[in-house]
Amino acid sequence: MAREFALLGVPSCAGTHGPGQEKAPAALRSAGLVDRLRAAGVKVTDHGDLPVVPFRTDPARRDRQNLPLVVDVARAVADRVGAILDSGAVPLVVGGDCTITLGVLAAHVARRPDTGLLYFDGDLDLSVPATSRSGILDTMVLSHLLGDGAPELRDVGPRTPLMPVSAIAAFGYEPAELGPAGRERLASYGLRAVSCTEITAPGTDPVAEARACWRALASDRDRFVLHFDVDVIDSVDFPLADFPHFNEGLPVETAFDCLAEFGSAPPLAALVVTEVNPHRDPTGEMVDALVSALVRALAPRPA
Template identity: 45%
Template sequence: MTSPAAQDVRRTFGLVGVPTSAGSHNAGQERAPAAWREHGLVDALGRAGAQVTDHGDLAVRTHRPSPRVEGVRDADRVRATCLEVADAVARVAGAGEVPLVLGGDCTTTLGVVAGLRRTGRVGLLYLDGDVDLNRPELSGSGVLDTMGTTHLLGGGSAALADLGQDGPLLRPEEVELFGFDPAELDEQQWTTLTRLRLSATPAPEVRDDPAGSASTAWSRLARAADRVVLHVDVDVLDTGAFPLANFPHFNGLALDELSVCLRTLAQGVGLAAVVVTEVNPSHDPDGSLLSALRDVLVAALA
């Protein structure tokens, strides 16, 4: 099984850009993969010693105002993106590379998990300012990137609940929620989290001991999964100090706390993919935020 201990692991990453905001509240995130490249992420990883193959971008799908259909918006376009992501991730992983997937909104992670599930079970370390356990029938917005975990666990819209697999993409024991703001959860989400007995480490606990909490979370997930997807939604960061995320969160982690967590998590044996989501370059006109986050990612992955 996967060890939480830090390892001197040299991996070859296969970068896939997912320029989509179809599952989001608004446009902007579809520009993120290009912005990462413009700010030198690939070159910086290479200079730091990481091997990276850039496989380019998938189809662009920009947010559009859409009516609610069975409680969700634009499900067909979100599903199309997820299936394209699944195909790309399966190809990259099949070539022996670790997918480094640059979203896009956080429905991107459904496609990453679906692609890896074609060759067996997988776990998910969900480093996010939310737990994304909204449900179509209860959501006020119908926006699908607020429901990612619900769909990964087999609930919600039929268009996203299995993505070609026989049954749910993940079991409850294969999910580790990490870094979320407890105040962001409504009663329904707390009820679901408790009912499913999902493992969860909220932001205040992470802040108390970033390295220790990350190691503990990885170790716990390792009991259920030999392969782990690391999902990194930048809204885990406090918007007041680091306003890069598409949707604001004001009780998030500091950048240095996230850096410690990522360095711990990214060195775990069994890391099967890394997904970075919710970057909106419109919030970063001078590029300073992307540059700072680039350096954090490079320090963790290289």
């Protein structure tokens, strides 16, 4: 049976570094996301957007900026995604910053506690308020999923920790961005993680690495949520991300090839697209290319 997708926009900058991501859902729709998916044979219903949450700083909470807003957005996402899941559709959630994935997973875990997470992101987002210099919650997503960080956010789902470490696989992160504290946290968690340098090593087939990653995750999880942050792409190739990684990350075509592999995986239970900043794309060319990549990833393929 063909998958039926439900598009939900989350135009929120509650957890991020600056303005722009709140405009991503509108930009993706303007580039023809819905019509192009349908033209490619994808069944998709547009469920509209949650309310816009613009960027602001939070001097009163320098180590966990805009925490109440981030929690409110995550809960709103969980409610809307839960309704989509109850209808039998596959959520296609376009943000917005990375913290929206907490809400998506809260809805899934409430219904299927064995749901996995494939974190396709240029960062591992393992910061915590106690050690973060910026206090930006966008950089703390996996820590909160794993039960660390601010109680209000780590407890946003039906259990704490929301995800056991065995249910998560990270793919494409830039090891140079981790720093000593990040490397220590990665080792302490025992998180399964494949770096961008491993994926692009000479003689390595990136798509085969992506296939091995989702299959390993699916070996004990019959469904997974795919979190795709465009900052996994080298910003020299594709400077669309809100937090750029210049001369780091994956080449753009490699990233899109891996996205297509993940999107075609039978256990895919949801796709979350994050950190798209239209302010960085005045001509619209990169948003157009991203829409093409999403269509390619989700379009039906011959058996």
